[in-house]
Every structure is written in structure tokens, then in C-alpha cells.
Amino acid sequence: MSWSEIQPLLSQGFLDTLYMVGWSTLIAVLIGLPLGVLLVLTDRGGLLGNAPVNKVVGAIVNIGRSLPFIILLIALIPFTRFLVGSFIGPTAAIVPLAIGAIPFFARLVESAVREVDKGLVEAVQAMGGGTPTVVFKALLPQALPSLVAGLTTTVIVLIGYSAMAGTVGGGGLGSVAVQYGYQRFETSVMIATVVALIVIVTAVQLVGDAVVRGVAAHRGGAAGGAAGASGRLARLGRGRTVAVTAAVVVPLALIGYGLGTGGDDKQTLKVAASPTPHAEILEYVEKNLAKKEGLKLDIRKFNDYVVPNTATESGEVDANFFQHKPYLDDFNEKKNTHIEPVVNVELEPLALYSKKAGDLKDLTAGKTVAVPNDSTNEGRALHLLADNGVIELKSGAGAEATLGDVTDDKGLNFKELEAASVPRALDDVDAAVINGNYAVDTGLNPSKDALAAEKVKGNPYANFLAVKDGNQDDPRIKKLAKLLNSDEVKHFIENKYKGGIAPAFGPVGS
Amino acid sequence: MRPGAAATARHLGELQHATERTAPSCALSARPAWAYGSPHTPTNNGNTVITTQDLTKVYRTRDREVTALDGVNLHVREGEVFGVVGQSGAGKSSLIRCVNLLERPTSGTVTVDGQDLTALAGKGNDKRAGRELRAARGRIGMVFQHFNLLSSRTVLGNVELPLEILGHSGQERTRKARELLDLVGLADKANTHPAQLSGGQKQRVGIARALAGDPKVLLSDEATSALDPETTRSVLQLLRDLNKQLGLTVLLITHEMEVVKAVCDSAALMKNGRFTESGTVPGLLATPGSELARELFPVGGVPSAPGRTVVDVTFHGETTTEPVISKLSRTYNVDISILGAAMDTVAGKQVGRMRIELPGSFEDNVVPIGFLREQGLTVDVAAVAGSPGLPVPDDGGRRGPEDVRVEEGAK
Numbered sequence: 001m002s003w004s005e006i007q008p009l010l011s012q013g014f015l016d017t018l019y020m021v022g023w024s025t026l027i028a029v030l031i032g033l034p035l036g037v038l039l040v041l042t043d044r045g046g047l048l049g050n051a052p053v054n055k056v057v058g059a060i061v062n063i064g065r066s067l068p069f070i071i072l073l074i075a076l077i078p079f080t081r082f083l084v085g086s087f088i089g090p091t092a093a094i095v096p097l098a099i100g101a102i103p104f105f106a107r108l109v110e111s112a113v114r115e116v117d118k119g120l121v122e123a124v125q126a127m128g129g130g131t132p133t134v135v136f137k138a139l140l141p142q143a144l145p146s147l148v149a150g151l152t153t154t155v156i157v158l159i160g161y162s163a164m165a166g167t168v169g170g171g172g173l174g175s176v177a178v179q180y181g182y183q184r185f186e187t188s189v190m191i192a193t194v195v196a197l198i199v200i201v202t203a204v205q206l207v208g209d210a211v212v213r214g215v216a217a218h219r220g221g222a223a224g225g226a227a228g229a230s231g232r233l234a235r236l237g238r239g240r241t242v243a244v245t246a247a248v249v250v251p252l253a254l255i256g257y258g259l260g261t262g263g264d265d266k267q268t269l270k271v272a273a274s275p276t277p278h279a280e281i282l283e284y285v286e287k288n289l290a291k292k293e294g295l296k297l298d299i300r301k302f303n304d305y306v307v308p309n310t311a312t313e314s315g316e317v318d319a320n321f322f323q324h325k326p327y328l329d330d331f332n333e334k335k336n337t338h339i340e341p342v343v344n345v346e347l348e349p350l351a352l353y354s355k356k357a358g359d360l361k362d363l364t365a366g367k368t369v370a371v372p373n374d375s376t377n378e379g380r381a382l383h384l385l386a387d388n389g390v391i392e393l394k395s396g397a398g399a400e401a402t403l404g405d406v407t408d409d410k411g412l413n414f415k416e417l418e419a420a421s422v423p424r425a426l427d428d429v430d431a432a433v434i435n436g437n438y439a440v441d442t443g444l445n446p447s448k449d450a451l452a453a454e455k456v457k458g459n460p461y462a463n464f465l466a467v468k469d470g471n472q473d474d475p476r477i478k479k480l481a482k483l484l485n486s487d488e489v490k491h492f493i494e495n496k497y498k499g500g501i502a503p504a505f506g507p508v509g510s
Numbered sequence: 511m512r513p514g515a516a517a518t519a520r521h522l523g524e525l526q527h528a529t530e531r532t533a534p535s536c537a538l539s540a541r542p543a544w545a546y547g548s549p550h551t552p553t554n555n556g557n558t559v560i561t562t563q564d565l566t567k568v569y570r571t572r573d574r575e576v577t578a579l580d581g582v583n584l585h586v587r588e589g590e591v592f593g594v595v596g597q598s599g600a601g602k603s604s605l606i607r608c609v610n611l612l613e614r615p616t617s618g619t620v621t622v623d624g625q626d627l628t629a630l631a632g633k634g635n636d637k638r639a640g641r642e643l644r645a646a647r648g649r650i651g652m653v654f655q656h657f658n659l660l661s662s663r664t665v666l667g668n669v670e671l672p673l674e675i676l677g678h679s680g681q682e683r684t685r686k687a688r689e690l691l692d693l694v695g696l697a698d699k700a701n702t703h704p705a706q707l708s709g710g711q712k713q714r715v716g717i718a719r720a721l722a723g724d725p726k727v728l729l730s731d732e733a734t735s736a737l738d739p740e741t742t743r744s745v746l747q748l749l750r751d752l753n754k755q756l757g758l759t760v761l762l763i764t765h766e767m768e769v770v771k772a773v774c775d776s777a778a779l780m781k782n783g784r785f786t787e788s789g790t791v792p793g794l795l796a797t798p799g800s801e802l803a804r805e806l807f808p809v810g811g812v813p814s815a816p817g818r819t820v821v822d823v824t825f826h827g828e829t830t831t832e833p834v835i836s837k838l839s840r841t842y843n844v845d846i847s848i849l850g851a852a853m854d855t856v857a858g859k860q861v862g863r864m865r866i867e868l869p870g871s872f873e874d875n876v877v878p879i880g881f882l883r884e885q886g887l888t889v890d891v892a893a894v895a896g897s898p899g900l901p902v903p904d905d906g907g908r909r910g911p912e913d914v915r916v917e918e919g920a921k
Contacts, residue, residue: 123658127672128648141662218703219661
């Protein structure tokens with residue numbers, strides 16, 4: 001990708017990251033700070049020594065800290081929707097980010113406040129100060145440098161967490177890196193994003209350190225003594241300036257940005273899609289075909305396969321385009337949703353590739369074959385191998401066949417890998433079953449390089465446009481369905497994906 | 511022997527020389543004046559400002575109990591400097607923290623300036639101090655061994671802190687804080703931070719801060735223990751000056767006898783959570799067998815030969831100016847050997863201590879020893895020829911003053 005293509009991705013990602021991280025930090029501080037102080041005060045021997053409260057708060061904090069962020073992100077969906085009315089987009093991502101950061105920051109606050117000399121607490125008490133006086137006049141001011149250092153760490157952790165916000169369409173630099181760099185092998189985008197992230201994290205750390213030095217400068221210790229009074233004052237001034245500027249400018253910028261992202265057009269059709277190829281196909285439609293039909297598209301990209309469906313079900317988006325029939329049927333049944341396919345668009349045929357074997361016959365006993373590890377793709381891969389006589393499957397093995405269903409493996413070893421990682425493993429195994437889009441992204445040509453490939457015709461794994469049941473007749477949906485099955489789109493897919501993704505138009509079979 | 515406590519023969523010679531010239535001016539009295547309550551200290555007629563009654567403090571951990579205070583009865587009179595001495599672990603720290611209820615006593619009462627603080631403390635496990643207790647604490651100043659100044663504030667800001675708690679307005683705070691800094695001699699350091707001060711200066715800030723609430727009582731928790739000897743002297747001098755100028759009552763705890771010697775009007779010795787001795791310093795010095803007196807003022811020297819009686823004699827008050835030893839020698843025609851002697855200033859008074867040796871057994875010396883007692887000296891028979899374990903004879907009325915208690919086990 002050229003710089004002119006990367007640049008808008010980066011600046012949008014940067015704004016999204018700033019927006020999400022800024023707000024979630026603010027919330028994490030507002031809630032985490034009192035929690036951390038409460039943990040110290042209610043501890044045994046603390047000012048408010050209250051074992052039950054301490055245990056409960058401590059347990060909540062520990063639970064919050066032990067949940068992997070991605071789980072938290074999904075688990076919090078109902079809460080997020082209740083709070084901000086939607087669970088997708090950058091604003092909604094703030095909720096799980098903040099909730100993930102609160103316990104983290106609370107623990108940092110706790111350890112910072114614990115460091116404060118107990119003698120100071122005693123001195124304030126001896127003066128007749130109550131608990132609030134102790135907290136606001138002694139504990140917090142004394143712990144300020146450690147608190148700022150903890151805040152810096154929290155911001156950096158949040159920048160890391162925000163990479164996962166792509167799951168709920170939050171965007172941000174991290175998800176740009178994952179979408180383009182990891183899933184589409186756009187190394188240049190990945191490098192650019194990673195560099196941008198490094199720059200941001202470094203800048204945050206530098207500012208944080210400067211503020212810590214600013215507030216700690218006059219407090220003595222190693223640095224304080226040597227510098228002259230004027231130097232100290234100057235540094236103090238600079239630290240304060242940085243802190244005040246940051247405290248004023250960042251929230252203002254965030255608020256401005258938050259307002260900017262608002263606005264909802266009834267005419268616009270919101271479509272959730274996987275970044276590749278679905279969103280690209282939609283973008284092609286939007287740029288070249290939609291205007292003529294008077295259709296406006298708002299394309300939301302998701303790395304995740306659960307959220308687009310729940311978002312469609314709840315009406316956050318009008319349609320989605322990322323899945324195939326076996327997946328949707330399973331989803332509808334398990335989640336009790338009512339998503340219905342509208343029209344097939346494309347197929348990402350699975351194919352077996354090898355750098356070592358020239359023919360299927362070369363896959364003899366002892367050789368290793370990599371397959372995707374998710375239920376759908378693994379089932380597809382095993383069926384592909386069985387159809388070509390490489391292995392034998394139990395009769396009646398369904399779409400989600402697993403290695404346990406293999407009745408004769410012909411002495412082959414299998415390695416199960418995440419679908420996007422399989423092409424990277426091609427050099428390390430004798431053969432691999434790879435999704436068409438990933439194969440093309442790594443430079444493989446499905447029509448030339450594959451030892452065996454799925455058939456396009458009648459393939460149940462064709463990806464389609466889907467809506468919540470009842471919306472099939474929305475005129476906007478009808479327009480989009482027509483455009484997605486147009487000749488222009490057919491040419492676009494054939495030219496762009498070169499066989500890795502094949503047009504598979506037409507109604508969805510049952 | 512403690513440094514500075516030793517006196518040479520030359521000192522004693524001067525003492526006797528000086529006393530001989532003024533000798534006739536002082537009439538002998540049956541009991542020394544200080545025995546009725548010292549006229550030299552402001553404790554005379556003083557009301558008791560700090561009282562603890564049967565104060566106990568027991569720390570309970572999961573598997574054991576530690577008794578830090580075991581029935582302490584403390585009486586600090588208005589305007590005096592009272593020192594509690596003891597080794598670490600004796601319970602001094604618990605005691606001073608119980609006085610302003612930083613530690614909740616297990617039982618017993620604490621009264622400060624007529625107010626029963628134990629009655630103000632909350633009930634049960636609620637460790638929070640109520641409004642009244644906090645107000646009472648505001649009227650009790652406290653200084654700490656490690657100063658406990660806020661590094662986040664300037665010197666001025668530190669002194670302003672208690673004024674903020676008391677609810678003074680901004681201008682009023684600054685004015686008063688500057689006044690206090692002036693009082694402790696740190697007016698020029700108002701805008702520096704504690705980190706830039708020496709230990710002695712930090713403690714002066716601590717003292718200024720403790721005075722912010724115009725307290726009647728100042729509690730000093732090992733205030734000079736982290737300071738070098740010279741700084742210790744200047745900080746103690748400041749405490750003494752404040753005591754004199756402001757009529758401030760000071761309760762201090764320390765493990766250093768020098769501190770008691772330098773500033774205390776009264777003292778108590780603490781061991782295993784109890785006072786084993788307490789009283790005015792002159793009273794203690796006048797008490798035979800007082801461990802505090804011995805610690806405050808040790809004299810050494812071993813008998814030159816068997817068959818002799820060793821007597822420790824303490825001079826204080828007017829007696830320091832009496833030529834008693836030469837009188838004794840002349841009157842009874844005995845040869846007196848001086849085994850050891852020391853002169854020092856205790857609580858601003860000259861005090862002398864001497865260990866002398868008389869020929870013959872205790873029985874042979876009953877009359878000379880009686881003579882020394884009649885002169886108003888404190889006489890302690892340290893060793894008696896032939897019967898080393900012989901108790902000091904009780905001659906009634908010759909004991910120390912009423913306000914001195916030497917409890918069992920103190921010797």
C-alpha cells in the first residue's frame with residue numbers, strides 16, 4: 001500500500017485511539033482513585049479498618065484484573081448497551097476499556113498510597129485531622145509522584161487494550177495493525193502502525209516522567225539536592241505547565257472528537273463487515289455504484305464474528321456481510337437470534353497448498369498437514385481432504401467435523417492453527433489447508449498452486465449479506481443486494497482477489 | 511562513667527573553697543526546702559494538666575498478647591517538663607500515644623487539661639476519632655522523632671496545615687505560621703521545602719507546627735533521638751525556652767538520660783509497661799536507692815581496702831555550697847577518702863555527687879552518716895564492711911520527698 005493509502009488509516013486510527021484511551025483513562029482515574037484509597041483505608045490497621053469492605057472491594061478488583069480483556073469486552077456488551085445505548089463503535093469501546101483499567105489503576109493507587117510514611121498520617125491525626133484531611137492533605141499529595149507514574153502506566157496499558165477494540169468496531173491504531181498488517185499481510189501498514197504506536201507510547205512515557213519529575217523535584221531525594229533553587233523552580237514550572245496543558249487540552253480535544261463522530265442519518269445503511277474482503281467489496285460498491293442508486297453506506301469493520309450478528313439483531317446495524325450459512329444457522333440456534341441471509345456474494349475457497357509436495361500422492365505417512373483450528377474452517381478442511389482421498393472421515397461427519405472424526409489418517413500428522421496463521425506455517429509443514437483470502441494475501445495463487453481446492457458451485461460456505469428477519473424488504477437492502485450481485489462487483493472480485501476469493505452470486509440455498 | 515559527669519579533685523576543691531566563704535549564711539533545717547515541693551521549678555502549686563489513671567494497653571495479635579502499658583499513673587503538673595525514660599520496648603511510645611488517643615487505651619483514663627479524653631473516644635472497634643476528640647487533639651501539640659513533615663509542602667505550608675484543620679482563613683494562617691517560624695528561628699526558611707533543611711531545622715519546623723493550635727500541652731516523642739548531640743542541645747534549649755516563655759507543659763519520652771538532665775523538672779522511669787520511679791528530678795536525686803538518680807548521675811569508685819564503709823552523698827540545693835566534707839572530718843575526726851565525684855547541672859541546678867569511704871563498719875559510722883543527713887544531703891550507703899547486703903537503715907523522715915515513689919523492684 002502506498003503512503004497516501006496508509007495515511008488516512010493512520011490518522012483515523014490515531015484519533016480513535018486517542019478518543020478511546022483518553023476517555024477511558026479519565027473514567028478509570030475517577031473511579032480507580034477512590035477505590036485504591038479505600039483499599040488502603042479499610043485494610044487491617046488502616047484508618048477505617050473494615051475487613052468485610054476491604055475483602056469485597058479487593059475481590060472485585062482481583063476479578064476485574066484476572067479477566068482477559070477480550071472476555072471482558074464481550075461479557076460487558078449488555079452493560080455497555082445499557083450505558084451508552086450501543087455496544088459498537090469507539091464510544092462503546094470506552095466502557096470495557098475503562099472497566100478493564102479501573103481495577104488496574106486502583107491497585108497502582110493502593111501501592112502508591114501505602115508507600116506514604118505512616119508517621120505523616122499520625123502527625124495529621126495528632127493535629128486533630130479526620131480521615132478526609134489525612135487523605136486529601138497528606139496521603140494524596142505525598143503519593144502524587146507515584147500516582148502520576150501509575151497513571152502513565154495505565155494509559156500505556158489502555159493503548160494496548162484498545163488494539164482489541166476492533167472487536168467491537170472501535171477502530172484505533174492497534175486494530176488497523178491487526179486488520180491490515182496481520183490479516184492482510186500489508187507489512188507496510190503494520191510497520192507504520194507499530195511505529196505510530198511506539199511514538200505514542202514513548203510520548204506518553206516522556207510526558208508522564210516529566211510530570212513526575214516536576215512534582216517530585218523539590219521533595220528532595222537524589223535529584224532534588226544537587227540542582228539550584230532556580231533550576232528547581234524552572235523544572236517545577238515546566239512540569240506544572242505540561243500537566244496543566246495536558247489536563248486541559250486532552251479532554252477538550254476528546255470532547256470535540258466525540259461530538260464529531262456523532263450524527264446519524266436515517267437514509268444511511270449501516271453494514272457490519274469483516275475488513276477483508278467484505279468491507280473492501282462494500283467500499284467498492286459505495287464508491288462506484290451506490291450513488292447512482294441513491295444509496296448511502298456506513299461500513300463498520302469488525303474483526304470479530306459474534307458482534308456483527310448481535311449488532312444486527314439489536315438494530316445497531318442494518319445488515320452484515322461476513323458469514324456463511326453453516327455458521328449463521330449455528331449462531332441463530334445458539335444465540336436465539338433471527339438473522340436471515342439475503343443474497344450470496346462471494347466464496348473464499350479452501351485449498352490445500354504445499355511447498356514440498358508436488359502432488360497429493362506425495363503426502364505419505366509421517367508427513368505433517370496444517371489445518372485451521374476454528375470449528376467451521378477445520379470441518380471444511382477435513383472435508384476437503386476427505387473428498388480428495390487424503391484421509392477418511394466417519395460417515396455422517398457434519399460440517400464441524402474435528403480430528404476426532406477422522407477414521408483413517410493415513411499416517412499423517414495434523415497441526416491445528418489459527419486460520420490467519422496457517423499460511424505463515426506453510427514452510428514448516430509438508431502441506432496446509434488455507435483459506436482463499438489468506439492464500440492470496442501471502443502471494444499464493446489458488447488456481448495454480450493448490451494441490452486441491454473446494455468447488456465454488458453449490459458450496460454452502462458462500463458468504464452473504466444478512467439482515468434481521470423482517471428487514472429483507474427494506475428498499476435499501478434490496479438495492480445493496482442488487483449491487484452486490486452486479487457485473488461490476490464480479491469483475492472487481494475476480495480482478496482483485498485472483499481466485500483466492502471467487503464470486504458466488506445468487507440466492508442462498510437452504 | 512558518663513562523659514562530662516566526672517569532676518576532678520580540682521573541681522571539688524573549688525566547690526569546698528567557695529562554700530567555706532559563704533558557709534555561715536545558711537542555717538540548717540530539718541528537711542531541705544525542696545522536699546516540700548521544689549521552689550526552684552514552676553511545678554510549685556501547679557495543677558495537674560495530664561493525668562492517666564491505671565492506664566493499660568494490650569496489643570492482641572492472633573496468637574499472643576503483649577502488654578505495653580500495665581497500669582500507668584502519670585501526673586504532669588502545669589508548666590513543667592516531664593520526662594519519661596526507658597529502654598525501647600518499655601512502653602513509652604504507647605504511653606505518649608495514649609495521651610492524645612492516637613492509641614486507644616485498653617483500660618484506664620486519660621485526662622488532659624481537665625477533659626477526660628477516654629470518654630470522647632468512640633466505642634468498640636470504630637477507630638475513627640469523633641469531632642470532640644479531634645478538637646481536643648488540636649489543643650495538644652506533638653513532635654515526632656522523625657519529624658513527620660510533608661515533603662509535598664513548603665516549610666510554611668507545613669506549619670499552616672494544623673491551622674487549615676482548625677479552619678483559619680488563608681491570610682490568618684500565613685500570618686500565624688510566619689510568627690511561629692519566627693519563634694523557632696526559621697523565619698527565613700518559610701518557602702523552602704523540608705528536604706532542604708537539616709535535622710535540627712526540621713525538628714524546629716515540627717515544633718512550630720505543634721504550636722499552631724496554641725496548645726497548653728506539648729507531647730514530644732523522642733524528638734531529639736534522630737539528632738546529633740549539639741543539635742539535640744539546641745532543640746532542647748528551644749523546648750525549655752518555650753516552656754518558660756509560653757508556660758507550655760511538656761511531656762517528653764526519651765531513652766537518653768542527657769535529655770532528662772538537660773530539660774526535665776520531673777521524670778519517670780519506665781520498665782515493662784510500668785513506672786518504677788517517678789517524681790521531681792531533685793526529689794529523685796534525693797531518694798536513696800533511686801535508679802534514675804544513679805543513671806542520671808553515676809559515680810564510680812571501689813573501696814580501697816576491706817573493713818570500710820562506702821557512702822554515696824548527693825549535694826543539691828543550698829547544700830552544694832556547704833563545706834560538709836571538711837566539717838565532717840573536723841567534727842568527728844575521721845579520715846575521709848574520696849573514691850569518685852561528679853558535678854553537673856540537672857534541670858538548671860547544680861548538683862554534686864560523691865562516693866566517699868569511711869573507716870570502720872556501718873555501726874562505727876552511724877553518727878557521721880547521721881551528721882551528713884542532718885546537713886540536708888542525700889546519703890546512700892553503697893557498701894558496708896563485713897555485711898554487704900545490709901539494708902539501708904530506715905531513719906524515718908529522712909526519706910525522699912512525698913512526691914517521690916520508689917516502687918518495689920526498682921532497686
